[in-house]
Amino acid sequence: MTQKNKSGSMILGVAFVWFTTHFGGGFASGAQIYSYYVRYGIWCLIMPAAAMLYNTVFFAYCLRFARKHEVYDYRSYNNAFYGKFAPVFSNLFEIMYLCVMCVAPAVAFATGGATLSALTGLPYLLCTFVIGVFIFIVAIFGTDLVRKVASVLSVCIIAGLLIVYIPNIAAGFGAIKETAAAMQAEPVPFGKALYSAFLYGTFQLANVAVFVQHAKSFEKPDDAVKSMGIGFVVNTLMMTMVVLGIMTVCQNPEMKNQSVPTLFMVQNGVGKAFMTPLISVLIILGAVSTAVNMVAAMVRRICSGIEAGCADRKKTVLAGESVKNTGETPKRKISRHEIIAALICCIVDFAIAQFGLLTLIQRAYSVLAYLAIPVILIPYLVHMAVTRFDTK
Secondary structure (H helix, E strand, C coil): CHHHHHHHHHHHHHHHHHHHHCHHHHHHHHHHHHHHHHHHHHHHHHHHHHHHHHHHHHHHHHHHHHHHHHHCCCHHHHHHHHHHHHHHHCCCCCHHHHHHHHHHHHHHHHHHHHHHHHCCCHHHHHHHHHHHHHHHHHHHHCHHHHHHHHHHHHHHHHHHHHHHHHHHHHHCCCHHHHHHHHHHHHHCCCHHHHHHHHHHHHHHHHHHHHHHHHHHHHHCCCHHHHHHHHHHHHHHHHHHHHHHHCCCCCCHHHHCCCCCCCHHHHHCCHHHHHHHHHHHHHHHHHHHHHHHHHHHHHHHHHHHHHHHHHHEEEEEEHCCCCCCCCCCCCCCCCCCCHHHHHHHHHHHHHHHHHCCHHHHHHHHHHHHHHHHHHHHHHHHHHHHHHCCCCCC
């Protein structure tokens, strides 16, 4: 592979990282898109592009800064970015990110539970419990497997969404026009729609913690701008597709009570016998994958202090023992601390999930957006102005 092709591959790869990070159970279920866009009338056709353009500017700035200053873990990045204010803002970022790590898995629990409940008719409480038990088991014993298949799983979900949405949009084009006419007849103020898109884009800003590590793959800092430009196109197109799909069933009186709009669309659309189980499985797998990664990250975060405290004792023991090297890599044992930490995380997320999927997405995500305003949004705007977009 030539250097030019390798550079282009990295640019595309990081753009895809943005999409797969953005794209989870809440996106696949349609709940996020309905809550932040479709509820705000005809503006839903342009607001996804506005929110993603907002994210593109900030993510490109973040990745460009990380590559230019060669800081590839988010703590080092924050310390470099916030400069003399790092003792305050780096720690505030840690607190905010811990909140994200609690809410995001809870949304995944709720997404899987709501989808399973809609599919089987079983109580939501029982369904979230089943999802929680499964996530706990996989987080303890199958994290490596989930990480290995994450990319394949994401591609499968995207392919599944295309299979589901395109035929339904085509078949429901008349319904989309009726929904658009009804939205125009009772218009929602532009300011409300714009503010909702602003909140959506703002709670996404916490993803800078995920992205900075990928800046290392860029050949030069300006590759970040190209990568996020591609990410803008991909994310906007997929979000708009979901908006159009949901608009096919917006006139149905039962729509307001649906926590999984995508599933409701399929059940009232074409090929429902085939597409209903397909989209249900994909949404649940997407939610489980997201939750497992988040729970595993929380477990590592909780156990890191305990492991650091045990490090000296391990060195002392090993120094006094004769260790036989067989040339084989020993199997990693799951510690009691990891099991307890994972169990606590799952119990907390299960409890938060009982507020319901739409409530979590509409309110908890908005709270995260408000936290991100003083920690990320305002400092970044000040940094852009003072440093003239990091050129000074």
